[in-house]
Amino acid sequence: MKENANLELDDGAKIAVLGGGPAGSFFSIFALKLAKQIGKDIDLTIYESKDFSHDGPSSCNMCAGVISESLVQMLAIEGICLKPPIVQRAIDTYCFQTTGGDVFLNSPSKQKGIATVYRGGGPVNQTDKEHETERKSFDDFLLDCAEKEGAKVENVRVEDIKLNNGRPIIFSKKGQLPDADLVVGACGINAKIIKTFEELGTGYSPPSTIKAYQSEIHIGEQHVSDLFGNAVYVFLINQPGVKFAAITPKGSYVTVSILGKDITRQTVIDFLNHPEVKSKFPDSWNIPDAFCRCVPKINVGAARHPFTDRIVMIGDASSARLYKDGIGSAYLTAKAAANTAILYGVSETDFRKYYYPSCRKIDRDNLFGKIMFSFTDIINQTPILREALLNTTRHEQIHPETGYKCSTILWDTFTGNEQYTDIFLRAFNHKLLLRILINIFNAIFIRFKKIWR
């Protein structure tokens, strides 16, 4: 193991951030702010080949684009306030739709605290642009914030990275890019450069991934307002091969997000044709022949060794919360890496001591997330459990004096608002378990009664 504890960033030090998504922008914002605060002059360049102001997947960082309430609040405390047209819809309700009915959960904070955003310029537009809602990419907005803090943004794709006497050297197609005292890998897991980091021989291996299917369906602003309002719809309809499906309203579009194995365009069409889903759309509406869609990889595991001397991987390329709040994880890892680099140093020892605990915390929390989502799978596949959970939640909504235990567990799990560990521990409440058990017996009793008749 290398031990090189004396690699501090001096005045005038150069940082190269590979990737201008949320992780890269957050790192740049926090590193530059902190450097200014302690009187250090840092020369930071973000290398990003995408232009987030353009429409379509090639200019987008491809995700559902839901910013959790927790992150909205943390960003506001940091002075980064999200407003329209960055926010396409402010969410205060989640609807859980099952084949046996639905239940609406309102935000425990009683405010519109969740933001839906476009990561790029928006979907590839098939309709009249004049009637489109105004929009600004969330990633573009963060990049602007980073530039205001003093970051330089180069529209360059970094193609290669090599180590020369322990110093990273980065290359574009045109040749070697300026030297950097620290290279920050904020490239996500969908970029080709991630392979190059793995091949450096520093022990880094990217996290394991699954594919998610995101589609942007145009139904018009009025329909989005009338039919979806300020609610995200989560579907537990036991569609084969589908682990999780949700519809998120945004401007004049809804984003259909589907997680599962071997999701294809046909899976999306089957999902949209499911009676419980179709009932959410206008009567006269038919699935369009073409719609903006992408199949990004999402992080479902932890990266190995996401740092070495003068290199640190952040965001999805390092650790991310399971299925939810990827941008929140980008914020946490970026901030921890920025604090480490500016306050302590950029050696492997520094990153292990001050940065890695943030990643480990996310990874440990994901173990509980896996258990929570396994329970969700079981519930999704078992009609009696589905009914019992729905009835328990409905009872809480009608009788708030009993407390919102089940409702807040569902809310926090699906909004990504709380750590999975907290939610898991809250689920082991004897009163809540008893209530669910009673509802399970009720559901069984009703079925027996139907058979006897």
Place this chain on the structure above:
Amino acid sequence: MKDEDGSLGKDYKDGDNIFEENSIGREMYIILTGKVKVIKERDGVETTLATLEEGEFFGEMSLFDNNPRSATVKALGNIKLLEINQKNFLKKISRDPSLAFRMLEKMSQRIRKTDDKILSCTVEIKDFIEDHQEFI
């Protein structure tokens, strides 16, 4: 898109009291759009201590010291505020103490401004006393 569909937080109308002096509060607020004024009332006379704008926060003192609100805060025009409750706020700070950096920076700036105001008041009083020595 109607602005309210994409606007986060809670709405307050012009003149609404966000909270009143001496009330018990367990929330802090961040101004998303609009302005608020911070006022104190003594013997029916209202004194504006500060006007806060977009991106600024208030109500944080009660979250730290658990004491009643030190002043009244009123909406200036129609505004939108993001509310953060004490428990959530303290949880966030305990997970990421550096989240408090900006807050401490702003609070330090407010203390400096208060120091300046106290100093200028002291100088004014001193000058007044010196100018009116014959009456004392």
